[in-house]
Amino acid sequence: MTSSKQALAQSASSADAAPGSQPGAARRAHGRGTPPPGPDSWRSRLYRWDMKASPYAFIAPFFIFFGAFGLVPLLYTAWYSLHNVQLSNLDQQTWVGLDNYKNLMSSDFFWGALQNTFTIGVISTVPQLVMAIGIAHLLNYKLRGSTMWRVVMLTPYATSVAAATLVFVLLYSWDGGMINWLLGFVGVDPVNWRESTWGSQFAVSSIVIWRWTGYNALIYLAAMQAIPSDLYESAALDGAGRWQQFRHVTIPMLRPTILFTVVVSTIGATQLFGEPLLFGGASGSKGGSEHQYQTLGLYMYDQGWIIGNLGKASAIAWTMFLILLIVAAVNLLITRRLRKSQ
Amino acid sequence: MRTSTRGSRRLMALAAVAALTTGLLAGCAEDSDDGSSNSDGGSGGGKTTLTIGTFGVFGYKQAGLYDEYMKKNPDITIKENVTTRTDVYWPKTLTRLQAGSGTDDIQAIEIGNIAEAVQTQADKFVDLGKEVDKSQWLDWKTAQATTKDGKTIGLGTDIGPMAVCYRKDLFKAAGLETDRTKLAEQWKGDWSKYVDVGKEYMKKAPKGTKFVDSASSVYNAALGGESQRYYDKDGNVIWDKSTGVKKAWDASMEVATSDMSAKLKQFDKPWDQAFANAKFATVACPAWMIGYIQEKSGDAGKGKWDIAAAPTAANWGGAFVGVPTAGKHQKEAIALAKWLTAPEQQAKVFAKQASFPSIPAAYPSLKPQAATTAFFSNAPITQIFSDSAKTIPTQIFGVKDQPIGTAITDIGILQVEQKGKTPDQGWDAANKEIKDVLGQ
Numbered sequence: 001m002t003s004s005k006q007a008l009a010q011s012a013s014s015a016d017a018a019p020g021s022q023p024g025a026a027r028r029a030h031g032r033g034t035p036p037p038g039p040d041s042w043r044s045r046l047y048r049w050d051m052k053a054s055p056y057a058f059i060a061p062f063f064i065f066f067g068a069f070g071l072v073p074l075l076y077t078a079w080y081s082l083h084n085v086q087l088s089n090l091d092q093q094t095w096v097g098l099d100n101y102k103n104l105m106s107s108d109f110f111w112g113a114l115q116n117t118f119t120i121g122v123i124s125t126v127p128q129l130v131m132a133i134g135i136a137h138l139l140n141y142k143l144r145g146s147t148m149w150r151v152v153m154l155t156p157y158a159t160s161v162a163a164a165t166l167v168f169v170l171l172y173s174w175d176g177g178m179i180n181w182l183l184g185f186v187g188v189d190p191v192n193w194r195e196s197t198w199g200s201q202f203a204v205s206s207i208v209i210w211r212w213t214g215y216n217a218l219i220y221l222a223a224m225q226a227i228p229s230d231l232y233e234s235a236a237l238d239g240a241g242r243w244q245q246f247r248h249v250t251i252p253m254l255r256p257t258i259l260f261t262v263v264v265s266t267i268g269a270t271q272l273f274g275e276p277l278l279f280g281g282a283s284g285s286k287g288g289s290e291h292q293y294q295t296l297g298l299y300m301y302d303q304g305w306i307i308g309n310l311g312k313a314s315a316i317a318w319t320m321f322l323i324l325l326i327v328a329a330v331n332l333l334i335t336r337r338l339r340k341s342q
Numbered sequence: 343m344r345t346s347t348r349g350s351r352r353l354m355a356l357a358a359v360a361a362l363t364t365g366l367l368a369g370c371a372e373d374s375d376d377g378s379s380n381s382d383g384g385s386g387g388g389k390t391t392l393t394i395g396t397f398g399v400f401g402y403k404q405a406g407l408y409d410e411y412m413k414k415n416p417d418i419t420i421k422e423n424v425t426t427r428t429d430v431y432w433p434k435t436l437t438r439l440q441a442g443s444g445t446d447d448i449q450a451i452e453i454g455n456i457a458e459a460v461q462t463q464a465d466k467f468v469d470l471g472k473e474v475d476k477s478q479w480l481d482w483k484t485a486q487a488t489t490k491d492g493k494t495i496g497l498g499t500d501i502g503p504m505a506v507c508y509r510k511d512l513f514k515a516a517g518l519e520t521d522r523t524k525l526a527e528q529w530k531g532d533w534s535k536y537v538d539v540g541k542e543y544m545k546k547a548p549k550g551t552k553f554v555d556s557a558s559s560v561y562n563a564a565l566g567g568e569s570q571r572y573y574d575k576d577g578n579v580i581w582d583k584s585t586g587v588k589k590a591w592d593a594s595m596e597v598a599t600s601d602m603s604a605k606l607k608q609f610d611k612p613w614d615q616a617f618a619n620a621k622f623a624t625v626a627c628p629a630w631m632i633g634y635i636q637e638k639s640g641d642a643g644k645g646k647w648d649i650a651a652a653p654t655a656a657n658w659g660g661a662f663v664g665v666p667t668a669g670k671h672q673k674e675a676i677a678l679a680k681w682l683t684a685p686e687q688q689a690k691v692f693a694k695q696a697s698f699p700s701i702p703a704a705y706p707s708l709k710p711q712a713a714t715t716a717f718f719s720n721a722p723i724t725q726i727f728s729d730s731a732k733t734i735p736t737q738i739f740g741v742k743d744q745p746i747g748t749a750i751t752d753i754g755i756l757q758v759e760q761k762g763k764t765p766d767q768g769w770d771a772a773n774k775e776i777k778d779v780l781g782q
Contacts, residue, residue, distance in 0.1 A: 087436055169612070290761065
């Protein structure tokens with residue numbers, strides 16, 4: 001509340017008082033014990049209250065909904081994670097303290113899932129972003145039908161996870177799938193894409209790459225369009241070739257955008273769920289016979305909804321939450337470093 | 343002027359707060375029931391909408407039963423809510439049962455979940471045992487849906503009596519017997535004899551074909567004929583000591599460690615395609631599999647498939663329908679559940695889907711569709727399945743039956759079959775997984 005607003009409020013409220021009547025007269029008429037009107041009359045207070053509260057009322061919807069559908073479940077999950085709760089008997093919650101977490105720490109499946117999440121995250125995010133920058137750079141040139149190309153870039157993102165994964169499952173099918181058939185021409189033995197460790201992780205990553213590369217490319221393209229063209233012109237005058245322009249002008253100017261996409265992709269990779277689940281087909285929540293592509297999200301789903309151990313699933317959920325916080329903190333540190341180095 | 347803007351701003355703020363409050367209050371209010379409400383609160387004369395929750399391809403809609411019932415009872419409308427996958431359907435149903443809202447008037451229950459329903463959700467279901475003559479059903483079927491104190495929470499729909507479906511053309515090319523009775527004789531009594539036939543087949547197998555779709559299907563079929571499964575009658579897990587599991591495991595290991603398996607995962611897309619491309623010569627065939635084979639093989643398989651009796655009388659699959667106590671139209675729902683599971687209706691579902699009735703009284707009148715009979719080389723479908731159904735052993739199911747089964751087939755067996763692990767390693771992997779499932 002700035003002072004100018006206050007003054008405005010006061011003048012407005014005194015203008016509200018009945019014209020020609022003295023403040024004192026009003027008080028006598030009111031009798032004993034009533035507060036003096038004027039700057040403190042209830043209308044003015046209401047008005048000031050209105051000035052203070054309105055902004056909160058306008059932003060309230062988000063916070064109320066976030067509280068109801070974000071914060072409360074989050075805290076309730078924490079409560080669950082300290083209990084033994086079975087899906088078939090939700091009302092019976094037995095206190096077990098940190099047992100669920102201890103159980104996780106000693107579980108090979110959990111560490112495996114953590115490792116898979118990391119590996120799949122790296123082999124899907126890095127090529128995805130590198131390719132996206134390349135594609136954005138190409139689309140940034142003047143070319144015919146540029147809008148068409150941009151729309152095409154976004155089509156994978158617009159298709160549903162289920163549809164995309166289904167097609168990939170058929171492509172990667174180890175007997176009669178197109179990819180093994182093509183490999184056969186090169187003389188490579190058929191790869192069991194679903195059951196081999198690297199094969200399955202690569203396959204899952206390729207679905208993620210296919211879906212998200214175009215989306216990231218468009219974000220980069222938007223940022224590239226905002227780079228002033230005189231930078232390129234002066235670089236060209238200095239004798240920089242296309243590649244040098246890209247390295248010394250485009251990339252540094254894109255830095256904030258790159259950081260943004262890295263953060264978003266990292267969070268996405270940590271929560272990877274749909275692609276591996278559907279890639280696995282029946283009993284996909286196991287992520288393969290050796291859990292070789294079971295991500296943390298899948299492990300949580302398997303524990304909670306397939307096995308029915310909700311307490312443990314909640315512990316996994318909170319562990320994932322903590323991991324994401326750590327990832328965000330690391331990102332923040334790197335960003336600061338980069339800012340300072342500029 | 344100033345006053346008016348202020349007034350309107352205040353109004354806006356008040357409106358926003360009011361709207362939010364009402365929205366929140368509405369959120370806290372009693373759930374409005376979805377779809378099962380009726381226009382006039384159920385007092386006669388109006389239409390009652392009954393909902394039925396099913397999974398997969400249940401066959402009721404396909405066989406036209408809903409339409410028939412609505413024609414007979416003009417005051418009833420039936421709405422089916424289908425969930426494709428059982429592993430999605432069941433957790434959803436469990437949470438709704440316990441919340442006491444959001445359940446359908448009738449809920450289907452798969453055999454792998456019936457023990458959990460009986461032991462943990464019995465109070466959430468109406469006792470249907472009082473409504474019907476229980477003796478019509480196969481004893482073991484009703485027993486599976488009955489609690490210790492005699493409450494029957496579900497009526498049996500179909501069962502999965504076992505046969506073996508095989509491709510005559512491939513058998514002929516491999517120089518094997520193609521007559522269904524002689525074949526059945528060859529492997530009668532033991533699934534390992536069936537595996538022996540597989541070894542014969544592989545000696546002269548037509549190029550690009552295998553004997554069987556997967557080792558897991560052999561495991562499930564063999565286990566379906568054993569009296570001992572994963573649990574004893576007191577509800578203790580005995581899977582690692584169970585004679586039935588041992589037998590079924592050994593048979594599946596013979597398949598997994600040889601080259602006779604197509605190494606497919608059942609109900610996957612590639613598995614569907616393998617039917618169309620004739621990639622394997624046999625598949626363990628519970629009654630409901632008939633519909634699958636017909637659909638996935640298409641016209642190309644017509645007259646090439648045949649059915650022989652399985653090595654052992656076995657059951658694989660089947661379901662129940664229950665009436666949740668949370669339903670608003672229990673009387674009407676019970677009537678519908680009774681009608682749907684009556685022998686005449688079970689026979690109609692068989693005619694359409696080959697889902698096999700759980701009421702023996704229906705067996706003499708069973709007739710598959712002419713197209714189905716032609717597809718399977720005029721095999722006496724009804725007779726093969728009836729014979730199997732009558733001698734199925736009584737089996738005990740337990741609370742975590744489904745996840746234990748998945749651990750054995752999709753972890754243990756799959757590792758041996760597709761990753762070249764030894765049977766011992768596969769067993770250990772399954773053991774570790776089951777420990778995790780049981781939270782040990």
